Amino acid sequence: MRSQLFVPLLTYPDPTSTTFTEHAAALAKYLGADIVARVVDIDIKTPSAAFGGLFLDVPKMVAEAEDASRADGENLKAAIETEAGKAGVAVTTEVKRFHPEEACPMAAVEARYYDLSAIGWEPHHERAYELAESLVFDSGRPVVLLPDASNMDRLGHIAIAWDGSRAAARALADAAPLLAKASAISVIMAIGDKALPEENIAEHLVHHLKARGLEATSHVVDASADPTGGVIQRRALELGAGLLVMGGYGHSKLREFTLGGVTRDMLTDLRLPVLFSH
Template identity: 30%
Template sequence: MTGDASTIASILLPLNGVPSESEALAFGLTLARRFGARLEVLHVATDGRDVAPLAGEGLSGAMVEEMMTAAERESNSRTVSARSLLQRALDADQAAFGSALPVQTETTPPMPGAPGVMFRCVKGREHDVVAYAARLSDLIVVPHPDTVEEALSSAEALHAVLFDSGRPAIIAPKTAPASVGRRICVAWNGTAEGASAVFCVLGWLKQADSVHVLHSPEYQRRGPVASELVSYLALHGIAATSSEFTPKGGEVGAALLAAAEAQGADMLAMGAYSHSRLRQLLLGGVTRHVIAKATLPVLMAR
């Protein structure tokens, strides 16, 4: 997925109950219009049968049945809320653009180049459902977590995309941006994950007004350095510049975001989880900080 209009026909947006879903929907609808793509809004519903193995021993059949019924009821309520949230987003989008995006179903014939929206509800484990859907999507938009803790505890959709789909994810900002992909910063540290992010964003880079490579000795790992990336991009006709940022107190993530802001970037591309998720959980990390604190769209890849 290289991110230009010729390759983006299917955009996936999983809803997972975080407060910023309205902003993510607005962002996803804008991208659907920009690329003439279908936005699939995916809601993962709880299967009441999955509650039974968690009920534990010592509970009667009637108690387990009651727990399953309550879980189904709660799941149905969340599905209704998700549909309502999408409808409000569609109404706001229509008011902003002066025309309504067509709502499609799974049986709607493919309409290449025509933007549209589809709501899909699937029962199952969130990680599996999102990963499977993402594998046949060109672009995956993930709502922004509300806090650092939420970035760890409720980032199941993001982890499903990054670790099990073979696709990158774009974390939507909490506030809908005026533009996206016109002034792009690439966070570069020489890793395979960073190289994957560059490849995924090549199409965006070719269409951007400016491209800036951000690097730092504290961020760099074993691999090509920033100047080599600039030369590589030049082979693709991309005139990129580079600059070094300086973390204060070892806060690489904060310094990276500050450097992107200083460049006036409206998009950041970077590799995610160069270290394991367990190391990120125990020690923190650049990925964790950027996920929680970014105010601009961030494309992450592994």
């Protein structure tokens, strides 16, 4: 059975970076997966009364925004098909149209049908944060965030942010296809930021990974003085890892979303590809 990598591509208000399409193709090649790409064009429909009161020619503005979205969508469709072809990866592309507020929630719903999702991470992209939040916490499937600075040649070395929690265990299980292909695995345990279930949880995990025939080592970092997410990422990069696996933590209440501390740290300053699972 072949695995499938779901790749949503946004066009509004700013398009997904074409650099991401290259990274997504490299990830699919590493996994031996097919790409299922969804280009999301916008369909604004009827502008709100408040919006219409601010501008004289609202229909023209709507048409221009939709035209720009279509053009960016065509460019992204061509880019993902080109990069998949270069990588020797099978790709299926489809263009779908949604109202801007529906795009991210609908991407999360569709992601439930695939093994893994990949999205581009640009901290100043208006919709990137919303898309990441929707897929990580609403799709029920693992998500890889790929910043433009990703070094895809290092995917064979995987770091695991391990605190022994339920979320971390879920991420570990979801990362199994990647771990099975890894040439090296670094288990990173942060101390000083919160209580841990036991002192030697990193070594405990390494023992279990080695029992499965995987090459793994443990590493401890001190996060008592600096944000945990930054400390873990820095150590992962020092070790030469190309992908970090971690559990995403957050909760929603009354339609307001609150991220856990380490998850928030990561999204604020993402320096390498990260597989989030919730």
